[in-house]
Amino acid sequence: MLGFLVLLSSLNLTSSKVFHTDPKKADLERNVMDGSPTFPFNTVSDCINALRNPGDECQIHEGTYQEEITISGLRGTENNPIVIKGFGEERPKFDGTVDIAPVDGTWKREGPIYYGKISHEIWQLFFDDLMMTNARWPNANWSSKTVFDGLNHWAKTSYSRSKDIIVDSGGALQNSGLDMTGAMAVLNIGSWNTFVARVLEHSPGVNNFRYDYKNAYGDVRNRMKHGRYFIESKRELLDAPEEWFFDKATNTLYFIPPAGAQVTESTKLRGKVQTYALTIKDSSHVVLKNIDFFATTVRAIPSFNEWKYVDNIKLDSLNFIHPCASKRMLLLDEVTQCTKVDGRKRMGVQRFDSGSFTFFNNTFHGADGIPLTYIAAQSRLENNLFTENDWTSANSQTKDGGHSTIEARTLKDTVIRNTLLYNGEGHGIRPGFNPNVTLNRVEGQCWGYQQNDGAGIHLTKRPQENAHIERNWVHDSPKYGIRFDSSPGNYGRLGTISENVAFRLGAGGVQMKGDYHKALNNLSFDKQGGKARPRIECSLCVWKYVRGSTFEINRYSTVYGNVADVANGGKIWQNGRMVHPVTVRPMNGITSNNVIDRNIKSSLQDPDNRDFRPLNDSITVGPYPYNPSSKSYWIPGRQLYKASSPVPPDGATLVTAPHRDSLMWLNGYGCETHDVYLGRDHDIVARAGRSSTEYLGRVTGGNVMYLKERVVVGTTYYWRVDVMCHGKVFTGDVWNFAT
């Protein structure tokens, strides 16, 4: 019996096969493709269809693929998943766009505007790989990233008597002289909710418009005082370089080339025609690896009516560039469909009790919507990078609890070492239940204030229970850093926020509502732009009451070992009004050993340059214990194959020379040995080897190189850290800082 079992399992092993797709080598003439290295398939679809058994692999060779594939019925096992990947180190690309050319052969021209009939219905346009911006008012564009700038490139709403009328707060709409009728409006009129709606009625010179109000928005009237909006996707709004418009009634494309660009024979115009290149259904233990997606993406979804589900899907080292775009140009108000993995077995928002998914080392850039949504019993999001996603926040059609760059609905959520940079949504990470959010870096969340409310790491009531929010850096955003939120009478409990650094944040640093929480050893300071935090605000906010509420919170919360410039228990209210002059109460809860000092930065090595270590042992708490010979300094965020995240940061110009006793960096992924070079000449440092005088030495098992000689004031230094790993050397970038 035992022998039989052994035989079976070894059979299983030998029966797994590798298939290849390589259009460059595929022999279409003789049609002898079997997926072998000699006779590879021409399409990815054939390769995937060949997959049968656990351990089978489809290896896709370099090339651009424009297929739309439904993957179904793949069943790997935990030890032998079915793998769809780039061949060797190659990175095949799925492309959701097609070449766009005028049906007539040449574009017509009227002033700066090119136009002509085309043969596809498209909802996103690229001009030589630059994403063009939907014709809009007020103007903004992708290349300058002003599309994210809600303060300066969106219009402002004013109080309105009627739910379906937007009134401009100044005279901007009136003065534009434009007729907005029929255009699409993006409306941040629900504080943390933004909606898309068609403009139904407007006349030039009038300062308000009527929009397609769906009853579903709820009572948004009160929020309109603080609202923002912009209007787009109408021919009349096409008036600036980089803008485009597609008239779906006549299939005519209009565009103004980017500033300085010419339309020539070699100009590549590409239009988006696809939402998903890969749809995975009814499959388990499947890995997608080393594949690029341009203007298209992947989803794994259930088919409730067929009782078919997905489980154990892993997305590994996939790059998503502009993975999704809204269809506002086609005058549709629906929420953008983007990368999504949904393990539910039953329909319903709260039914996230099945599916286990891993997202490892992926990048998401330039999504026009939420770049990643997952619904699962268990999830692990590790070492991913999210940059410049979502410039509308229009992620719901009804009033709801709000959204985030990473949308997680899971019973056990693990979010480790991700980096989020300059994404537009009000919230960055909103983890699922029982979350472990450790070593993430969230920078510039909602930096242009395109939406009201928000926080870099935000937890509503249920996720707070048993939450561990640990060792994250959240910084340079107008929003809160880390927030336990919820509404009066409906508070969360039992969450822990420990050893985080929250700095240069507009609304506040770390804020806890609820009770029985712990805030331990956090460091928090400064407003945006490095301005000092006023006393009546807070970098560490442990409120006793939420505004005028009389329900006490945080009575049993523990607040220990935190370091902050300003910490308090919230502004004092009386009879439903804030008391004037504004006064604050002390932090609520069981507080001890906190160091609260408006001048706290002067006790730290160089906090403006990401060195948060205390200067001496006068501070014994906080996220970085004083230890002048520590070999390691924790730095959060995604790890690359090479060294990254230098401290002081690359290009820093005001490094405090007397405190610069060492150089620090984030190690290469999985690597422990690093060689460090330092000098005063860029090229010499770039070329330096281990016998050069620039060589400072080798650091093993840590990430701190102490300097034998102190740096000199008024000097620019160049440095480099090479990674020695897996028998290879990964040469580092040359970084610099000036003292």
Ligand SMILES: *[C@@H]1O[C@H](CO)[C@@H](O)[C@H](O)[C@H]1NC(C)=O
């Ligand atoms: C759009 O981008 C160009 C660069 O191509 C820039 O010069 C221009 O100021 C931008 N326009 C707006 C409104 O941001």
Ligand SMILES: *[C@@H]1O[C@H](CO)[C@@H](O)[C@H](O)[C@H]1NC(C)=O
């Ligand atoms: C992560 O992905 C990048 C490609 O985007 C690759 O160069 C790197 O080796 C991957 N890292 C790991 C740990 O797999």
Ligand SMILES: *[C@@H]1O[C@H](CO)[C@@H](O)[C@H](O)[C@H]1NC(C)=O
């Ligand atoms: C959070 O996850 C990390 C990485 O898996 C692990 O090392 C750590 O122990 C976890 N923390 C908690 C509180 O579970």
Ligand SMILES: *[C@@H]1O[C@H](CO)[C@@H](O)[C@H](O)[C@H]1NC(C)=O
């Ligand atoms: C420790 O640093 C503080 C500044 O934070 C300074 O005032 C104090 O004198 C220092 N103490 C020692 C023992 O050096």
Ligand SMILES: CC(=O)N[C@H]1CO[C@H](CO)[C@@H](O)[C@@H]1O
């Ligand atoms: C110096 C110091 O207080 N370090 C503490 C940092 O926070 C962790 C967890 O909250 C503690 O275990 C350390 O003792």
